[in-house]
Amino acid sequence: MAQSAFAAQAPRAVTYLTSWGVPVESVEDMKEVKADTFLLSFGGWDASGKLSSSDNIVSVPQYDPWYINAPAYVVWSQLKLAHPEKKMMLALGGETYSAMWSYLNNAQTRETLAQNLVNLLNTNFPVYKKNLKPEEMVGECLSADWQGKCNMANYQKAGTVQLDGIDFDFEKPDRVTPEENANLLDLAERVRSKLNASGSKKLLSLTTYHVGADPENCRDSAVTENCSFVEAARSSHHGEVLPLLQKGKNVFDFFNVMAYDAGPRFKYDVAMANYAREVGDKSKIVLGQTINSQWGPEGRFVENRQNNVNRAGWQAENGYGGFFIWTLGSNDQQLSIPQQVDYFNEMKERADLMSPESPQDTVAPTAPAGLKVLNNGLTITLAWQPSTDDRGVVGYDIYRNDIKVGSSTDTQWTDNAVETGGVVYHYSVKARDAANNISESSNVVKVETVQVEEGRPDAPGGLALVSSTENSLTVKWNAVDNAVKYHVLRDGAELLTVSGTQIFDSGLRAGTTYSYQVIAENAKGHQSLASTPLKATTKEGSVTPEPEGEWKVGTRYKTGEIVTYNGTQYRCVQGHTSQSDWAPTAAATLWQPVP
Numbered sequence: 405m406a407q408s409a410f411a412a413q414a415p416r417a418v419t420y421l422t423s424w425g426v427p428v429e430s431v432e433d434m435k436e437v438k439a440d441t442f443l444l445s446f447g448g449w450d451a452s453g454k455l456s457s458s459d460n461i462v463s464v465p466q467y468d469p470w471y472i473n474a475p476a477y478v479v480w481s482q483l484k485l486a487h488p489e490k491k492m493m494l495a496l497g498g499e500t501y502s503a504m505w506s507y508l509n510n511a512q513t514r515e516t517l518a519q520n521l522v523n524l525l526n527t528n529f530p531v532y533k534k535n536l537k538p539e540e541m542v543g544e545c546l547s548a549d550w551q552g553k554c555n556m557a558n559y560q561k562a563g564t565v566q567l568d569g570i571d572f573d574f575e576k577p578d579r580v581t582p583e584e585n586a587n588l589l590d591l592a593e594r595v596r597s598k599l600n601a602s603g604s605k606k607l608l609s610l611t612t613y614h615v616g617a618d619p620e621n622c623r624d625s626a627v628t629e630n631c632s633f634v635e636a637a638r639s640s641h642h643g644e645v646l647p648l649l650q651k652g653k654n655v656f657d658f659f660n661v662m663a664y665d666a667g668p669r670f671k672y673d674v675a676m677a678n679y680a681r682e683v684g685d686k687s688k689i690v691l692g693q694t695i696n697s698q699w700g701p702e703g704r705f706v707e708n709r710q711n712n713v714n715r716a717g718w719q720a721e722n723g724y725g726g727f728f729i730w731t732l733g734s735n736d737q738q739l740s741i742p743q744q745v746d747y748f749n750e751m752k753e754r755a756d757l758m759s760p761e762s763p764q765d766t767v768a769p770t771a772p773a774g775l776k777v778l779n780n781g782l783t784i785t786l787a788w789q790p791s792t793d794d795r796g797v798v799g800y801d802i803y804r805n806d807i808k809v810g811s812s813t814d815t816q817w818t819d820n821a822v823e824t825g826g827v828v829y830h831y832s833v834k835a836r837d838a839a840n841n842i843s844e845s846s847n848v849v850k851v852e853t854v855q856v857e858e859g860r861p862d863a864p865g866g867l868a869l870v871s872s873t874e875n876s877l878t879v880k881w882n883a884v885d886n887a888v889k890y891h892v893l894r895d896g897a898e899l900l901t902v903s904g905t906q907i908f909d910s911g912l913r914a915g916t917t918y919s920y921q922v923i924a925e926n927a928k929g930h931q932s933l934a935s936t937p938l939k940a941t942t943k944e945g946s947v948t949p950e951p952e953g954e955w956k957v958g959t960r961y962k963t964g965e966i967v968t969y970n971g972t973q974y975r976c977v978q979g980h981t982s983q984s985d986w987a988p989t990a991a992a993t994l995w996q997p998v999p
């Protein structure tokens with residue numbers, strides 16, 4: 405039997421693994437991920453303390469020579485057998501099983517459940533694999549061919565593995581009560597006591613909401629001190645697990661903070677500090693991030709990949725206990741399993757580089773190339789090609805007339821403080837890495853702000869989102885006097901020209917945010933300044949991405965996608981929105997030929 409990885413460690417690189425969206429063939433890709441811990445999602449219990457799991461992810465499956473009806477089980481068990489040092493923990497709870505916390509109000513149920521959890525952790529799970537070599541097969545042959553010979557092309561037993569621990573994903577829509585805190589602590593203590601009595605060192609972790617360690621008075625919108633979520637409408641969950649953190653600091657091995665689903669302005673650094681203060685050990689606090697779309701006060705949004713990578717480095721630099729992601733497996737951004745693995749590994753590499761033990765970084769990024777003006781109106785929008793760095797670029801600083809006027813983690817930035825009337829600006833951009841090494845300057849672009857001419861139409865106002873689907877957005881605006889047509893820009897590039905005051909934009913990606921502007925034109929050909937941008941997000945979902953095809957201008961490409969250009973295939977190496985002069989043959993930092 406492959407031995408369980410008992411030893412606790414910090415920092416950690418943790419990922420959830422969904423029971424859905426994980427095909428059996430993905431196990432080879434999963435072997436490449438640099439995670440040390442997998443949280444198998446999800447499991448729960450009923451009022452009697454009986455355990456169950458989603459899609460039987462931790463249930464011993466019924467043997468079938470050709471098909472095991474639990475793909476995620478096959479993946480994690482094979483991965484564990486191949487890499488016994490990786491920890492496999494069952495995540496109990498989550499939204500699906502949130503009702504189970506109310507079943508802990510009986511001491512006998514808690515005792516029964518504690519024993520069932522220990523039994524689960526001591527279960528030997530069979531590992532089934534196809535195409536084994538005879539010497540790799542364990543036990544008797546399970547499937548023979550018509551001649552009576554062992555059919556190694558079918559599933560045979562390759563060994564057994566055990567789970568390494570339990571994660572309590574302690575979340576529910578309503579505020580967690582003091583009684584539920586006490587009941588979960590009692591359950592965890594019973595499990596820990598039984599494990600200690602048998603000499604087992606398996607792991608227990610706790611996953612809770614982002615604001616769970618905030619002061620309770622943060623529910624009052626007038627309070628801001630030590631509050632991680634400071635929107636006008638506060639959360640009902642501020643401080644809900646404070647008693648559990650204080651009393652359970654020596655029961656749980658590490659604490660996962662869900663620092664997402666709180667909007668783009670969430671103060672993750674404050675949340676982490678709050679948890680560290682209550683637990684008393686920063687190395688036990690793990691920063692949670694998501695590579696899927698998430699909730700925000702203005703609607704769902706997708707966190708910038710660069711921000712996620714930077715935050716993974718931030719927690720390492722500041723002595724926290726690692727990071728986790730939601731999730732490998734099911735993904736509403738149409739990221740394939742290899743792309744998800746690449747995303748996670750970039751975060752892990754950044755965390756390693758920013759660790760205090762990492763050698764000092766003294767190499768600056770390359771200078772941004774191809775700086776150009778996308779739009780010149782009431783605002784000025786700039787775009788450039790990404791820089792490269794041996795340890796990764798974390799952002800860009802924008803200079804106007806040699807004075808820094810803004811920063812961006814993206815390769816596009818809008819100057820909203822523009823003086824119209826022929827004022828001349830000179831813009832340049834510099835890249836910055838995590839060690840604050842600054843690149844040389846990009847090329848300089850000269851911009852003369854527009855004249856507000858007599859007879860020019862007013863800029864359209866009232867841009868608003870009418871409706872959204874997984875792959876389309878409908879946007880409207882107010883009519884402009886004497887305008888005969890409108891030019892619509894998406895992400896700074898002209899999309900189409902219409903005579904009405906509404907557009908339907910289709911063929912978009914699910915859970916993705918786009919920026920729209922509109923320019924009015926009158927019968928004399930005079931154009932207005934561009935409107936104030938409107939950001940609109942498509943709904944999350946499972947839209948099948950467009951098949952590989954010809955490279956196009958104005959398309960958002962993600963890392964790993966393949967296009968054809970002039971008869972040659974190219975793979976995207978940095979996510980970006982394509983511009984007319986960023987063709988694969990002209991932008992080596994964005995595209996590489998497919999061998």
